[in-house]
Amino acid sequence: MTPNDLIANAIQRERLRKGLSLSALAANANLAKSTLSQLESGKGNPSIETLWAIAAALEVTFSTLFEVSKPDVSLVRANEGDTVGSDHATYQTTLLANCPPGTRRDIYRVDLEPGTPRRSTPHPNGTYEHAILCTGVARVGPLEAEETLSPGDYYRYPADRPHVYEALEPGTRMIVIMETKD
Amino acid sequence: MTPNDLIANAIQRERLRKGLSLSALAANANLAKSTLSQLESGKGNPSIETLWAIAAALEVTFSTLFEVSKPDVSLVRANEGDTVGSDHATYQTTLLANCPPGTRRDIYRVDLEPGTPRRSTPHPNGTYEHAILCTGVARVGPLEAEETLSPGDYYRYPADRPHVYEALEPGTRMIVIMETKD
DNA sequence: GTCATTTGTTCGCCATAATGAACGGTTGTA
DNA sequence: TACAACCGTTCATTATGGCGAACAAATGAC
Numbered sequence: 001m002t003p004n005d006l007i008a009n010a011i012q013r014e015r016l017r018k019g020l021s022l023s024a025l026a027a028n029a030n031l032a033k034s035t036l037s038q039l040e041s042g043k044g045n046p047s048i049e050t051l052w053a054i055a056a057a058l059e060v061t062f063s064t065l066f067e068v069s070k071p072d073v074s075l076v077r078a079n080e081g082d083t084v085g086s087d088h089a090t091y092q093t094t095l096l097a098n099c100p101p102g103t104r105r106d107i108y109r110v111d112l113e114p115g116t117p118r119r120s121t122p123h124p125n126g127t128y129e130h131a132i133l134c135t136g137v138a139r140v141g142p143l144e145a146e147e148t149l150s151p152g153d154y155y156r157y158p159a160d161r162p163h164v165y166e167a168l169e170p171g172t173r174m175i176v177i178m179e180t181k182d
Numbered sequence: 183m184t185p186n187d188l189i190a191n192a193i194q195r196e197r198l199r200k201g202l203s204l205s206a207l208a209a210n211a212n213l214a215k216s217t218l219s220q221l222e223s224g225k226g227n228p229s230i231e232t233l234w235a236i237a238a239a240l241e242v243t244f245s246t247l248f249e250v251s252k253p254d255v256s257l258v259r260a261n262e263g264d265t266v267g268s269d270h271a272t273y274q275t276t277l278l279a280n281c282p283p284g285t286r287r288d289i290y291r292v293d294l295e296p297g298t299p300r301r302s303t304p305h306p307n308g309t310y311e312h313a314i315l316c317t318g319v320a321r322v323g324p325l326e327a328e329e330t331l332s333p334g335d336y337y338r339y340p341a342d343r344p345h346v347y348e349a350l351e352p353g354t355r356m357i358v359i360m361e362t363k364d
Numbered sequence: 365g366t367c368a369t370t371t372g373t374t375c376g377c378c379a380t381a382a383t384g385a386a387c388g389g390t391t392g393t394a
Numbered sequence: 395t396a397c398a399a400c401c402g403t404t405c406a407t408t409a410t411g412g413c414g415a416a417c418a419a420a421t422g423a424c
C-alpha cells in the first residue's frame with residue numbers, strides 16, 4: 001500500500017462521510033479543486049501543508065488521513081453478542097459489559113486472603129461494580145446476593161449498598177471495575 | 183503545533199533513537215542530507231513521498247512521524263502500584279486506572295491459547311486498551327511496545343494502532359477493558 | 365425544450381521542495 | 395602539527411506540486 005493510495009482513499013472516505021463535494025472541500029480548505037481531484041485519483045504527492053489543510057477542513061485529526069478504513073467491528077460486536085472473534089481456536093473473547101454513556105469506570109486490582117470478610121460501605125447512588133475473578137475463590141456481592149466466584153467468573157452488582165469481598169482460598173485475586181454516574 | 187514542528191521533532195527523535203547520523207539517514211532513505219537538515223530545523227513542507235522514504239529508513243510506521251511522543255503506555259506489575267485501603271492484611275486493592283470523563287469502557291474476558299498471535303486491527307482514534315493478566319503468560323501491546331505479562335500485571339496502551347495478543351502458556355486468560363471516546 | 369449551476373477533470377504557468385556541491389566545524393589519527 | 399573523515403548547514407539549480415482557467419458531463423429550475 002503506497003501512501004498515495006492510502007491518502008486518496010482516506011480523503012474521499014472522510015469527504016463523503018461529511019457529505020461534502022470536492023469543490024466545497026476545496027473551498028473550505030483554501031485549496032484548488034484540481035489539487036484535490038488529483039489527490040483522490042491517486043496521482044499526487046501532496047505536501048503536509050496541503051494535508052493539514054485538508055484534515056482541518058474535514059474536521060479530523062491529522063493522522064486520520066493515514067489510517068486504513070475501519071470496519072468498525074468492535075462496536076457492532078459489543079451491542080450484539082457474547083463471544084466475539086473466535087476465528088482462531090486458540091483465541092476467545094467474551095464481552096462482559098458494555099459501558100453506558102455518561103459513566104466512569106475505574107479499574108482496580110484486588111488481592112485478598114482468607115480471613116475476616118471485607119465489608120465495603122455503600123458507594124454513591126447508581127454505582128455498580130464489575131468483578132472478574134482471576135485466581136482463587138471468592139464470595140462477592142451485596143449482602144442479600146453474594147455469589148461464590150471461581151476463576152473467570154464475572155459478576156456485576158449494585159454497589160450503592162453494603163457489599164462484601166471474602167477470599168475462600170489463599171492468593172485470591174480479582175479485577176474490580178467501579179462504575180459511577182458522571 | 184504546526185505539522186512542520188511535529189515532523190521536525192519526530193524525525194530527529196526517531197533518528198537519534200536509532201543512533202543514525204543525519205547523513206547516514208539521508209543515504210538510507212535516498213534523500214539529500216540537505217533535505218533532512220531543513221526538515222529537522224522546521225523549515226520545510228515535505229511531500230508524503232519524502233516522509234514515506236524517511237519512515238522506511240527509520241523502520242517506523244508512517245504515522246509515527248506525526249505522533250507527539252512515544253506510545254502512551256502504562257505498565258503496573260503484579261507487585262507494584264498504588265495500594266489503597268489496605269487496612270486489613272488480608273485485603274489489598276490497587277487502583278490501576280481511573281476513568282477520564284467522556285469515555286466508554288467495555289469489558290472483555292479473553293481466553294487464548296498458544297499459537298498464531300492474534301493481531302488486532304486499529305480501533306477508532308483515541309482508543310485505549312487496559313489488559314490485566316489473570317492466568318498464564320501473554321505478550322500484549324502495540325507493535326513497537328509489546329510487553330510480556332505475568333499474572334496480575336496490568337498494561338495500558340493505545341489501541342488505535344496495530345496491536346497483538348499472544349499466549350505464551352496454555353490456559354492464558356486476561357481481562358481487557360476497551361476505552362473509547364464518547 | 366433552454367439556461368444556469370455544479371459536478372469532477374485536464375492543462376499551462378509559477379512557486380517551491382528536493383537536489384548536489386561547497387562550506388565551516390569537530391573528531392580521530394599518525 | 396597535518397591530514398583525513400565525518401558531522402550538519404547553506405546556497406544555486408532543477409524538478410515538480412499547487413494553482414487557476416478552461417473543459418465536458420450531470421443536475422436542477424423555469
